[in-house]
Amino acid sequence: xxWRAGDTSAALSAYCAHAGIPSIVFLPADKISLAQLxxxxxxxxxxxxxxTDFDGCMKLVKVSARxxxxxxQRAPL
Numbered sequence: 001x002x003w004r005a006g007d008t009s010a011a012l013s014a015y016c017a018h019a020g021i022p023s024i025v026f027l028p029a030d031k032i033s034l035a036q037l038x039x040x041x042x043x044x045x046x047x048x049x050x051x052t053d054f055d056g057c058m059k060l061v062k063v064s065a066r067x068x069x070x071x072x073q074r075a076p077l
Contacts, residue, residue, distance in 0.1 A: 010039035017043045024064075026050055026057040 009025045016023035023045040027037065031053065041047050050057055 009036070009045070010043065013040040013043035013045035016045065022046070024048065026061055028053050028057055 009027070013023045013025060015021075023040070023043075025040045025045045025047045027047060027049055029049045029051050037047065037049075050060060052060075
């Protein structure tokens with residue numbers, strides 16, 4: 001599960017795909033480029049477009065991470 005856009009979500013979703021690990025990417029709606037959206041989708045990630053900003057996505061990731069076993073991100077919690 002990750003919340004970053006751009007290189008981080010593309011790289012981590014590619015790693016997850018290669019390793020056979022499911023990945024979920026939270027992205028703020030209408031605040032990213034088409035390329036930032038397409039890259040994790042192309043790597044097989046479940047991409048959720050959320051009507052919030054990056055901070056709002058991070059809040060959702062923190063809540064969701066309590067229910068999962070793995071959280072991947074670049075910035076510290």
